[in-house]
Amino acid sequence: MANNIINKLSDPSVESKVEIIHYLIKRIERKQTNELFAESILDHLLEREKCSHLSHYCMVGPKYALGCFVGHFLYHYVTEPNFKKQEKLLATALDYVKAFEPSNSALLKKTTTTKLIRTLENFGMPSSFLLNREYRQLRIYYIPYQRADLNGAYYPHLNSIASYKPKEKSSPEYIFLHEIGHLFTYNITGDPNKVPGSFIELNKVINPTWKGDLVEVFVDLFSFSVMVDTEFASKNPFIKKIPPNAQKIIIDYFSKLVSNCGYAKQLE
Ligand SMILES: [Zn+2]
Ligand SMILES: [Zn+2]
Incomplete structure (x- = not known):
């Protein structure tokens, strides 16, 4: 049966992932452990992701992206010893996978990603910034489907960016750098829901009436600073919306933040 799971992880279809998760849930309902699948799932990830330790990031193309991405979650879930908890985790994974839809939009390209990473370097952010605090390389999954809820996502503990086919009018380049912004604030603060204290102060100056979430503001202004010029x-959807005097303050802020970033300096 482990072979069957690996075959289903190896093909790019959504249905095969739904089938695996249904199968794992049925086993848990019958009080059968799924732990025996962990090792083959891990072997599959190592073989398909081919993440070299010489690089700070790796790119998993559209053929294997969904299988590896879902496989990574399943690898953790099948080792959950509490069956009730595992069943809940698997149910969440099932809902997540079922929300993928076919789409004709263009997926972010690997060659474009390389250019975007060069753009980050030009901004002062070497690729060592892409490692997380546990020195895990960034994994970029090019998932060839669309979702109604999101165009992309950053998963801090997996240090992974899932890049989906974007909904109308969204650019995958902007979305990618938005997700890099999430990686950046997580690496600085150690908490994906926090922004640096200096940004709270900056936002009071440029956005005095703002009462909402600061993380999304941080990552969007970060993407703006990297992409402008x-x-x-x-x-980038914000370049036209930010007045020129505020643009300068924001760019200065992020340039300084990047150059003062102690954690990444130790990694270089
Ligand atoms: Zn893991
Ligand atoms: Zn976001």
């Missing part, structure tokens, strides 16, 4: 400027 580059070949990707037209892909």
Whole structure:
């Protein structure tokens, strides 16, 4: 049966992932452990992701992205010893996977990603910034489907970006750098829901009436600062909306933040 799971992880379809999760849930309902599948799932990830330790990031293309991405979650879930908890985790994974839909939008390209990473370097952010605090390399999954809820996501503990086919009008380049912004604030603060204290102060100056969530503001202004005055400027939705005097303050803030980033300096 482990072979069957690996075969279903190896094909790019959504249905095969739904089948695996249904199967694992049925076993748990019958009080059968799923732990025996963990090792083959891990072997599959190592083989398909081919994440070299010489690089700070790796890219998993559309053929294996969904299988590896879902496989990574399942690898953790099947080792959950509490069956009730495991059943809940698997149910969440099932809902997540079922929300993928076919789409004709263009997926982010690997070559474009390489250019975006070069743009980050030009901004002062070497690729060592892409490691997380546990020195785990960034994994970028190019998932060839669309979701109604999100265009992309960053998972701090997996240090992974899932890049989906974007909904209308969203640019995958902007979405990618938005997710890198999530990685950045997580690496600085150690908490994906927090922004640096200096940003709370900056936001009082540029956004005095703001009462909402600061993380999304941080990552969007970060993406703006990286993309402005580059070949990707037209892909950023905020460049036209931010007044010129505020633009300068924001760019200065992020340039300083990047150059003062102690954690990444130790990694280089
Ligand atoms: Zn893991
Ligand atoms: Zn976000």
